[in-house]
Amino acid sequence: MVLNIITSSKNCRISLKMQVFPLQIVTVPTLLDNYCYLLHDEISGSTAVVDPGDADAVETVLAGRHWKLTHILNTHHHLDHINGNLILKKNHNAILIGPKAEISRIPNLEIPLVEGSTYDFAGHIVSILETPGHTIGHISLYFADSQALFTGDTLFSLGCGKMFEGTARQFLDSLFKLSKLPDSTKIYCGHEYTASNARFAISIDYSNEDLKKRSKEVNELLDNNQPTVPSLLSIEKATNPFLRIKDPKIALAIGKSGADPVEIFAELRMLKDNF
Structure with missing residues (x-):
């Protein structure tokens, strides 16, 4: 808490202003290669989980840190991202939040979110970005004060998600939208696919020294x-x-020099599907 004291010759006025500290973010491995994330606000004690595919893994971390779960945030409806929702909601009476476009496919979703809306999580404002492509109603969650972006299965480290429901144009627009956020933004994605993505990326962009360094890391x-x-x-x-x-x-490497970016993306995604 920050205490501001404002004085004048006639009076003394004291105002209190709450300082919001960045969220504590804990990566929780679940299932075969999924990640969900715990977001904890130290001042209020509020704790959210993003995309809990497995309730037991979340409960283990909560118990170890003595945190109380208050919110559940979903990026999309796939079972490996929502399978823990109902158990965690029952155990903690947590508020379930997710994309409005997928409300019929996420049971008991209480607060539907759309692009342009925000949600106040314990003083931390999360901005909602609609990022269709992997699923038609997929959203990404951006916490500016923590420089954290939760991308679900839209943007991965060194890759992107499979195009199950959306079009190539929708998916590419989603990626361009995310790329416009500040460069300091930390990307928290839904799976540990980075090594496989790196091998594919190098097969396409073999002269990229930054990529080679990242692959080694x-x-x-x-x-x-x-x-x-x-x-x-x-x-x-x-x-x-x-x-x-x-x-x-990139276009040259896949034989699409001069092609429309959407066509290049579609070809690149197809090549990754068959890599």
């Missing part, structure tokens, strides 16, 4: 049983081929 992290996320948006923009669609070298 990724292997070192995994060798030490450490997650490869979060990554920085600045690094992603320099190394992730799906954020570099407009670089002529």
